[in-house]
Amino acid sequence: MARKTGHAVVVAVVFALHFALAPAYTLVHNFNYTNWYSSFMFENSFNESLSLGLMKIIGNQVYMSVDNTSIIPLTSTGRKSIWLESKDAFQHGLLIGDFEHMPGSDCGIWPAFWTFHNYDAPGFYGEIDILEGFNDITQN
Secondary structure (H helix, E strand, C coil), X not given: CHHHHHHHHHHHHHHHHHHHHHHHCCCCCCCCCCCHHXXXXXXXXXXXXXXXXXXXXXXXXXXXCCCCCCCCCCCCCCCCCCCEEECXXXXXXXXXXXXXXXXXXXXXXXXXXXXXXXXXXXXXXXXXXXXXXXXXXXCC
8 A cells, every 4th residue: 555655646746846847948949850951050061961861851850860881991080970069059958859760889880969068268168968879889
């Protein structure tokens, strides 16, 4: 019996917190297929990313990938890939990433979803790794 009571208390607290905190959040920006191309700055060439098929929109899904067909010489700096940064800056908030698919942990890949800020001052840099995996890593 005590176990069921404990679950009821937890559920009651969760509901109370949900209803108390829900009004505190307002959707400020929704990055999705309707505004993806215009919402980000591209570290590499935007047009090249499109022409190589590294980025595309199919239906209501945004697809980003890395070049996985070219043979890369040893002297290369790496494969063609995508690095993008939001044009919007956020001081605080709730950040939600909805990923339909992420690459597995294979040698040579580095899928990541993170935030950073340089603070426009020498020596100050902050980064929060929300999701990051590289090479043969088994845990995030």
